[in-house]
Amino acid sequence: MADDRLSRVFSALADPTRRDIVARLATADATVNELAEPYDVTVQAVSKHIRVLEDAGLVSRSRDAQRRPCHLEGEVFDLMTKWIERYRREAEDRFRRLDAVLEKMEEQPVKGASAKRAAS
Amino acid sequence: MADDRLSRVFSALADPTRRDIVARLATADATVNELAEPYDVTVQAVSKHIRVLEDAGLVSRSRDAQRRPCHLEGEVFDLMTKWIERYRREAEDRFRRLDAVLEKMEEQPVKGASAKRAAS
DNA sequence: CGGTTGTTAAACCGATCGGTTGAATAAGTG
């Protein structure tokens, strides 16, 4: 797994358990044990999941006696959104341009070329 | 890897090569060979990457003789954005609420309790 | 102090991943 930020974030969120943890942390901070309770895996496994989320910058932790409360870090979402929006917009623009071309082609219906391969 | 849609999408984008392919497809459709050219891996490896993107619904393909042009599908981005925005908003709201609480605490500076643990 | 609770570290395991090589398939071109 590439160690760049975006890769870590996407990779972290590729697991449904980790996404669920994020979802629950969105409503309230929680300790490892609290987070582990609903899943039928060991608390160690959940601890690992949280580590992954932490490494991705999605979660931060404080200390409260033996407990290590987890807190969702919202900033990282910006990174994803920025990436996504960029390419979504490009794709949509391209789609619109294609639409325009098709419309134009309908107006003056296919002069010469077969439109199979426009340019090199 | 869980086979649900969101998992496949995030998982697909967790790889930098695949993200780069998406980025390039945002500007123009391209064949497997064209896509493979800049990377120093075999074309088979790139073919696999494209398969992953296709399975995630990020890429669709048509046919042009032996070629299989790849086309970026923008819709899937909505799925991600929706998921992200939802939890980002919750996290931000919570942050704002916390801010409000802290402000209030500054107004009437710590009456009785130690504010260590508010409620069960 | 000893015991309990919360969390992590270490070692291991089967499955999947990203990559390879080699061969097969598909479809134009001489």
Add this chain to the structure above:
DNA sequence: CACTTATTCAACCGATCGGTTTAACAACCG
């Protein structure tokens, strides 16, 4: 037809993943 081009399939390989068990560590509680 044989030949080149574009793509995929199949088998394999080392690394990583998600999970386990066992043990350690940290900090409170009596």
